[in-house]
Amino acid sequence: MxxxxxxxxxxxxxxxxxxxxxxxxxxxxxxxxxxxxxxxxxxxxxxxxxxxxxxxxxxxxxxxxxxxxxxxxxxxxxxxLQIPLTQIDALNDQEFEFALRDLLVRDGWRARQVGQKGDQAADVIGQHTQRGRIVLQAKHTTVGGKVDSKVMYQVKGTAGPVHRADIAVVVTNGDFTRDAREWGERHQVHWVDRERLRQWADDGVPLHTLLNLPARRPRRSTVRRAA
Missing domain, CATH: 1.20.5 (Single alpha-helices involved in coiled-coils or other helix-helix interfaces)
Known part of the structure; x- marks a missing residue:
């Protein structure tokens, strides 16, 4: 119809x-x-x-x-921001991580504290427009304590593959063993001992100046295409 x-x-x-x-x-x-x-x-x-x-x-x-x-x-x-070593020595582990984050922010990084159980050797992660991505492993210890090479192995194994970092750094208010220093220098794992930490935190020397970090483009994640 x-x-x-x-x-x-x-x-x-x-x-x-x-x-x-x-x-x-x-x-x-x-x-x-x-x-x-x-x-x-x-x-x-x-x-x-x-x-x-x-x-x-x-x-x-x-x-x-x-x-x-x-x-x-x-x-x-x-x-x-300036933090004397005496004040750093009085911090607990987590407070030390937050202090390192604040120092990175002072130096122009966008940084956050990520340290927790299962953090895969990363306590602070930062991003810089000219220097890329950085991972800090914090080792707060007693004065005179030393960080051994095992820590350097762990950071090297996770900084790039897990955290996509361009720069890996281990920071302590103590010291490093000779093996740890030498292994880190051979495998591009930077170290900040008590003296370098004093220059960074108390004297105000930027971390990229202290470690002679080059300017670079941030690493881009690779996207795999399905076959």
Whole structure:
């Protein structure tokens, strides 16, 4: 069964023509009145709209200024960060990791503390636009304590394959055995002993200057395509 189609036809006769004209005039009058009412509403309400827009703009500017102020304050505090060795010696293991994170931030890295059980030889991870990705393994010990080469093996085995790091560093407030130093230098695992830590934390020497880290592009993860 087909639907009924409605078709328009021209008015026939004088009576239909007059009726059609009256309907057209009525519709046009309604449209004019509606447009006039809309315009009047806009004219009456524009001060409110302008006030709301101005308030929103002022609020956005205030928020932006507050954020900029916070960033500058944090940057100023980070730039002035200095931690004496005596204070570092008094920290616990986790506090030591957070201190290393703050020192990286001071030096211009975006860094976070990640050390926990099963961290796979990474306590702090940082990212730098010019120097790539760095992994720090923190070894807080008693004064005179030494880090052996086993730690260097662990860091070397996970820094690149697991954490995609360009730079691997072991940091201690103690010292390293001779084997650990030599193995690290042969296999590109940097070490920061007590003296280097003093220069970094207390004297304010940036880590990349202390270790002579070259500028490089950050490592990009490789995406394997399915065969």
């Amino acid at each position: 087909t639907g009924i189609r409605l078709r328009w036809r021209r008015p026939r006769g004088r009576h239909e023509q007059v009726a059609a004209a009256l309907v057209a005039v009525a519709v046009a009058t309604m449209l004019v009145k509606a447009a006039g009412a809309a315009w009047a509403s806009v004219v009456r309400g524009w001060p409110v709209a302008v006030a709301l827009a101005a308030a929103g703009l002022l609020g956005l500017c205030w928020w932006g200024l507050q954020r900029l102020h916070r960033q500058r304050t944090q940057a100023a505090l980070a730039a002035a």
